[in-house]
Amino acid sequence: MTTDATLTTEGVAPKGEGRVLLIACGALAREILAIKTANTLDHLDLQCLPAILHNHPERIVPAVRDAVAKHRDAYDQLFVVYADCGTGGQLQAACADMGIQMVAGPHCYSFFEGNDIFAAHDEITAFYLTDFLVRQFDAFVWEPLGLGRHPDLRDMYFGSYEKLVYQAQTDDPDLTEKAQDCAARLGLAFERRFTGYGDLKKALTTIT
Template sequence: MDEFDSEVRHESPLEKRPNAEKVRVIACGAIAREVLAIRAANGLDHIDLVCLPAIWHAHPQKITPGVEQAIAEARAAGYGRIFVGYADCGTGGLLDRLCEREGVERIAGPHCYSFFTGNDAFAEKDDDVTAFFLTDFLARQFRSFVIEPLGLDRHPDLKDMYFGNYTRLVYLSQIEDEALQEKAREAAAYLGLEYEYRHTGYGDLTAELLRAR
């Protein structure tokens, strides 16, 4: 498991700064590395990051209640601004309704594949309907977040049922790392899919965090 996966994590760069001057970012653990990298690269030391379990993507019904609780905790702690580091992420609009009710913003887009690509660019790709996507996080955690939750380690015959309609595995990389590319190629071979590599960097995530002031 990745260090950001299994539980809620708190990471505060400036403990002495009053919470009222900080922005509490409540993010999916699957993008924790990226949020921290963007924060460091852009001097966003006012951002105080809390990560919720990345595995909730396999159980999206947990995301909205978890974010709601995290918002309540941030308000109780006196944070002056709260930003939700999730796209819709399979909540079917429930997260948007929560954000509207609570008066907070979230990352624009339907999922991380879109905002890493850039939401406008992703919307224009009409040939990705049969693509299965990986990010850096999923390349690292393919076994823990794909193979084991789907039971493929115990029932490999299920691969055709889950992935029979896919033609390609598209690896959207945030950093250029040959070791991660090799992991992604191995994942494509395991699923019997063609492999495609696209380096996206952090896409729209940088701009979204820059406006979380």
């Protein structure tokens, strides 16, 4: 499990030649590297913060500020690969204060599907998983909520949900099967949507 991995890509240009650092959620590392490789985005470097911050949004803004302070002098541009992610607008305000751009949207579920498409769904009874969260379901959902020790808590946490929506970034039958199992464990109907990388790809491929 790579919840605390810090990843840095190689082969970027030196400062002064368009070098850009992506300060990103570790839950997006695989997807960012895939987009980078597929689109030959050699000017982008990647620094991932611990993915477990997904469960602690109050820690995201301080972590991003620390990363900016640490790396700013070494890069021509920094770009934050988080959406609001539960910070209540604080991350957007911090990025504006630091003069740094970030991915638009309330959270990764939205920008993976496309912010406009996601907003149009207006699904208040859907629980979402991405490729990363399917892989890390036990570490990021099941165990933190105590469902392994206290399965009776399921109704308290998920009683108002009707379905689990698996937003698939890749066509992986094994992940689909695992996502179906996650839905069954939560007692929810299952729906799979192939989103690809959505607005994340658009955001990264327009960084110059």
